[in-house]
Amino acid sequence: MRRRLAVIAVAALSLSACNANSSDGKEDKGGTEKGGTLSILTSASSVTLDPAKSQNLAITTLGLLVRRLTTWDIQPGKTAKVVPDLATDTGTPSDGGRTWTYRLKDNLKFSDGTAITSADIKYGVERSFAPELSGGLSYHKNLLVGNDGYKGPYGGQGLSGIETPDEKTVVFKLKVPYGDWPWLVSMPAFAPVPKAGDAGPQKYGQNPISSGPYQVESYQQGNSLKLKRNPNWDQAGDPVRTAGPDQIVFQLGQDSAVVAQRLIADSGEDRNAFGASFVPPAQLAQIQQNAGAKQRLVTSEPGALAYLALNVTRPGLQDLKVRQAIQYAVDKKAFQVASGGTVGGDIATTLITQGIAGRQQFDLYPADPSGDVAKAKQLIAETGRPAPTLTLLVENGATDVSQAQAIQQGLVRAGFTVNIKTADEEAVTAETTGANADYDLTLASWQPDFPSANGNIQPLFESTEVGNGGYNKSRYVNGEVDALIKQATGETDPARAQGLWAQADKRILQDAPVVPLIYTKNSFLHGSNVQNFFVAGFPAYPNYLKVSLKR
């Protein structure tokens, strides 16, 4: 989903080359006022409310309803931080990072008034293993002891990798050391679910029992989701959520162009609304001519990485020198223009994106943003063979095709022949993440599911992520990199882990399996009564937990 949204973001920003970054991702630093009804206008027609099935970011929809053991502290201009949510801290590691212990805060209650206990956390995680509830973020499922063949709690079996020695303590036993476990327990599956309140996998998601500041008032799939205050939520124990509005209404299935027009018009109830979808190109250009709307346009800091994946298993790309030549031949400037200019994103040279702790800036293939054709030709000459003919697989959207043409024109300068092959989004996803990889190059975009360099590197470059739905679209397999990923993953000291991830970043790019193109930016529009609306670099989406209304 991240990938899909990021691609849409690039599309949405493709028209205007002028500066839409009216707010630099920062907006309205006023205090949090209480009251009012906030409307969130979204093109999505349904919301996955069951934590086990959700891929929601910690700071968006589900974060309003359910708390997790930890959560994210996202502030404009600052690096994302993991902070305690239901737990008293972000976790105590032992056994070299194989065991993580959490203690719950005092006086935690569900929306029905019952106490939240460690058993509810355990049950929530166990549910995420049920095949009936597949689809959510699943990083933890590979790690917990006892996961082999475990199919959830509905057959009466518990997961041996989670212990609850008392009502307030929960202990996770992992198969391997995992330093980023505090980030994983911020994911939806780590929200508490009371066993007594679970009417079954198909029913619980209709109205989950809330632990956050809001609870579901009504949900009409395709029409609206209305949230009202949870009287049993205690602001004192939750420093991350400000819970400004009395009511939040998600207007579902909205056309993005109409949403943008409504927010530009800024009349009536739309003053209390913001768009959860990216502003479409036509309206982005319109906003530039409208001073009032321009003030309410918020563009993120550079976020997701747009990159060109080189399928290293293909005959034409097995030679490192050919892949290095592509690094120099690609015209990143042209790609940036095809993506909407500087408002579409900044030129990228690393795999770890901005806003992620421990990122190191470097450029292994220094060249003008338009490329270094002479250097590329020299590298091709050194191979002793002509530059190969390559197939570039991309989605069939207008922006995707423009971006592909920018890549094609860059590579042609160095003697490559590039044939662009377009397909529907689902078909491209199936081919690039499945077993049958009939492409040499493909364009992709990636925003990590959690703000750690681990999220930048592991899903895209570990050998286990080739095929079977994995996102290693370069089909890159390097034992040395796998070992480095394993070492960094198991490191519980954040500073040392960050050093290892930065090392992995450089090591991977030495093999040139991808060309980093741009760090993309997303633009959102909000009504004039909306305050505390900002979009950071990670994640490049509004922080729903902080938004409030002027009273």
Added chain:
Amino acid sequence: MTAVRFVGGRIVGALVVLLIVSVGTYAVFYLLPADPAQLSCGKPCTPQRLADARAFMGVDVPWWQQYLDFLGGLFAGRTFGSGPAAVHCGAPCFGYSFRLDAPVSTLIADRFAVTFSLATGAAVLWLLLGVGAGVLSAVRRGSAWDRGAMTFAVAGVSAPSYLVGLLGILLFGFTLDMVPVGGYTPFVDSPLDWLWHLVLPWCVLAFLFAAVYARLTRGQMLEVLGEDYIRTARAKGLRERRVVGRHGLRNVLIPVVTVFGLDLGQLLGGAVITERVFSLPGLGSLLLEAVGNVDLPVIVGVTLFSAVLIILANLAVDLLYGVIDPRVTH
């Protein structure tokens, strides 16, 4: 007896058509490389979890076997998974959406009220406007009215529905602030709000569809008005209104009703673009979401439902022929 045989024949024909449509839909979507189980496997996905998801969703067997399972579900219902968490879809089971956690028949029932409200309201408008404008144009052939109405009709036939919808919203919603720009309120919640939210979509659809009817009616009426029996009626001294309304229009209605049946049946199956532009949660929106998410059970269910509606509309049209023109029954 003839009528019974006629209806019986049509029902058998309809069942054959539905069977062909369902096979075609299944085959088309399973020939695509997209894998519904992979899309709902979670992130990251592992081979084991993918296999579990496929088994649970019933997509771990060849497509034809899945199709037979689907047909079996129509008569006997289906159960997905096993144990206490198994999902049961009672007969007639038109499939189960794992993305939306609901039987397809429930989803269609929930959304049909919106599409029905949209389609029938718009149909009444376009029929009145289109046929009315066509008759007037024919009667006043060559007049300013005729030229104006036909220019309007050409615009309606040529304009893309998405553009007309957006322009309607810009003009009547934002600039004149006369109507809401989208959304839906059920009739039972507030009849006035229901009407208020549907006025603009009705008008947009009526503009698009009335154009065809105006041109069709005008052409047919001109032809009919030149017939001998019309001359005879006039020679008998009948008033012009009666000649046109009683003798002319009745004969014009046969092709109009044919086209109307098809249009209404098609629209009841979901006005995809109009529903999207006006944020109406109808069948068209449901189908659009399902295609985007490779939600095959919903795609098959909505497609079959639309096919049923078109077949029923055609059947109704055939029966209406007999009412409009008694000669047809012979």
